[in-house]
Amino acid sequence: MKKTAVIGIILLFLAAGGGWYFWAANGDKSAEKSPAERPPQAVSVLELETTKIRYDYSLPGRISPFRQSQVRPQVDGIITERLFEEGADVKKGQQLYQIDDARYKAALNSTIADLKSAEANVKAVDARAKRYKDLVKINAVSEQEYDDIVAQLDQAKASVAVAQAAYDLAQVNLDYTKVYAPIDGRISKSFVTEGALVTANQSQHLATITQLDPVYVDMQQSGTEAMHIRTRMIGQDVVPVTLVLDEKTGQSYGKEGMLKFSEVTVEETTGSVALRALMPNPDGILLPGLFVRATIALGEEDVILIPQRAATRTPDGKLTAWIVDEQNRAQPRELKVDHAYEDNWIVTDGVKEGDRVVVLGYQKIGPGMVVAPTNWKQASVKPNTDQGGEVDSEKNKEE
Numbered sequence: 165m166k167k168t169a170v171i172g173i174i175l176l177f178l179a180a181g182g183g184w185y186f187w188a189a190n191g192d193k194s195a196e197k198s199p200a201e202r203p204p205q206a207v208s209v210l211e212l213e214t215t216k217i218r219y220d221y222s223l224p225g226r227i228s229p230f231r232q233s234q235v236r237p238q239v240d241g242i243i244t245e246r247l248f249e250e251g252a253d254v255k256k257g258q259q260l261y262q263i264d265d266a267r268y269k270a271a272l273n274s275t276i277a278d279l280k281s282a283e284a285n286v287k288a289v290d291a292r293a294k295r296y297k298d299l300v301k302i303n304a305v306s307e308q309e310y311d312d313i314v315a316q317l318d319q320a321k322a323s324v325a326v327a328q329a330a331y332d333l334a335q336v337n338l339d340y341t342k343v344y345a346p347i348d349g350r351i352s353k354s355f356v357t358e359g360a361l362v363t364a365n366q367s368q369h370l371a372t373i374t375q376l377d378p379v380y381v382d383m384q385q386s387g388t389e390a391m392h393i394r395t396r397m398i399g400q401d402v403v404p405v406t407l408v409l410d411e412k413t414g415q416s417y418g419k420e421g422m423l424k425f426s427e428v429t430v431e432e433t434t435g436s437v438a439l440r441a442l443m444p445n446p447d448g449i450l451l452p453g454l455f456v457r458a459t460i461a462l463g464e465e466d467v468i469l470i471p472q473r474a475a476t477r478t479p480d481g482k483l484t485a486w487i488v489d490e491q492n493r494a495q496p497r498e499l500k501v502d503h504a505y506e507d508n509w510i511v512t513d514g515v516k517e518g519d520r521v522v523v524l525g526y527q528k529i530g531p532g533m534v535v536a537p538t539n540w541k542q543a544s545v546k547p548n549t550d551q552g553g554e555v556d557s558e559k560n561k562e563e
Contacts, residue, residue: 174257205533207525208540214517215469215534217505219396219462223439225383225407227454230377230442233347235260237362239268239340250353254373258345261370263362265341272334279327286320293317299400349375350448379450380547381405381441381458390437394426396462405441407450408457419444423460461475468515469508474523475499486522486529488537494522494529 241263248260293313299305345351352372356362362370385393397403403423409415421443441458443450450456475485483499500513515521522529523540 167252169221182367204492204536205525205528206531207486207488207494207522207535207537209520209537210471210474210523210540212468212470212515212517212519212521214466216464216466216470217510218464220528221385221389221393221460221462223383223458223460225381225441225456225458227443227450227452227456228380228382229374229452230378230380231347231349231375232452233349233373234297234343235343235351235371235373237261237263237340237343237366238364239337240363241268241341241361243356243358243362244362245285245353247357248351248354248371250351252351254345254349254351256345256348259342260345260351261343261356263341263343265338268334268338268341272331272338275327275331275334279324281333282320282324282327284316286324287315289320309351311527315421331478343467347373347375349373372420374452376448376452377445377451378421378442379445379452380424381443381456383439383441383458384434384436385439392460393439393460397423397426400463404461405443406459406461407443407457409449409454411457417443417450417456419446426533446513467502467505468511468517469498470511470515470521471506471523472504472507472509474521474526475509478483483509485515486526488520488535492537494531494533494535496531 243261244264245262246260247262248254248258273378293310293316296305296310296313300307300310334551350373350375354371355368356370405421405423407416407417407421421441423439425440425441426437439460441460470485475483478484483501484496485499487495487497489495497519499509499511499515502510502512504510520537522535522537525535529535
């Protein structure tokens with residue numbers, strides 16, 4: 165039994181040694197092949213062509229009123245009447261409040277009496293001055309007496325001016341007891357009621373009037389992106405702006421506005437630039453403080469696009485891609501790009517229309533290497549509603 169086991173072990177060692185000798189003698193024939201004998205590396209390429217794209221910038225925005233005015237009292241008194249419906253539309257010049265005007269009417273009547281008295285005194289002194297002027301010619305009165313009466317006339321006229329100013333002030337104060345709307349718009353709730361005492365210098369305003377048609381859309385954009393927007397705005401008289409009211413449902417606002425204002429300085433703390441659009445709001449749907457998503461349309465342009473997945477960064481930060489020439493040899497190219505568009509780069513230099521750029525398989529190629537190109541087709545995309553982005557089909561995920 166022991167002899168049989170020993171013989172089996174010996175045969176096992178002989179078989180293993182023979183296998184090793186056969187492998188060492190023959191080796192891996194495919195590994196001995198020269199690079200010229202190897203099959204060309206398969207790559208997927210995209211033939212570049214000019215594409216017309218729309219330059220649309222989507223930014224978060226907030227609605228702010230076109231005009232907003234705080235209604236304030238300009239005289240002291242008791243509110244005797246409120247003459248508007250809270251939340252209603254009011255017109256400029258419409259009376260909103262009535263302040264007790266009894267003492268202001270009394271003050272006006274007093275100034276009227278003072279003014280009439282001063283005017284009567286002027287007439288009397290003026291008549292005397294005319295008589296004295298004739299009398300001084302025949303030496304019936306002295307020159308000094310005539311000069312005194314002329315001085316009295318000047319004083320009387322000054323008294324009339326003072327009385328007139330007091331009358332005007334009293335009339336203004338009486339008019340201020342009627343509080344009017346300074347602008348057209350929708351009025352807020354009233355912050356005072358009948359019987360409340362108001363003063364000309366109080367901090368609390370009586371109500372607020374907000375003009376809702378049109379309204380402003382205030383946006384913030386980073387300084388770099390704002391530079392692109394300002395560049396695209398050159399030569400455009402009107403820059404359209406559209407709104408999305410609810411990003412979850414995609415509900416859009418049916419009217420189109422226009423970009424009216426772009427700040428000329430970058431905010432130091434945030435590095436952003438303020439943009440402002442003017443939006444029609446005839447139905448009053450857009451309320452101040454509402455957050456929206458604004459899209460700025462900056463026109464169309466013919467460009468060359470390269471998928472971002474086809475470009476790589478060198479250690480020094482340059483953007484490069486691989487091009488397949490007419491002899492099916494791979495050649496590296498340095499790219500100059502404007503900025504990103506969706507999942508592509510907008511290329512301004514380095515490639516041209518008709519070039520074939522390697523999208524998949526460039527990790528295994530080198531300069532001048534012969535490749536076997538096949539056409540790469542853009543993956544169909546579908547919206548990812550959870551993340552708000554796009555996903556590639558499984559076919560183009562294969563490297």
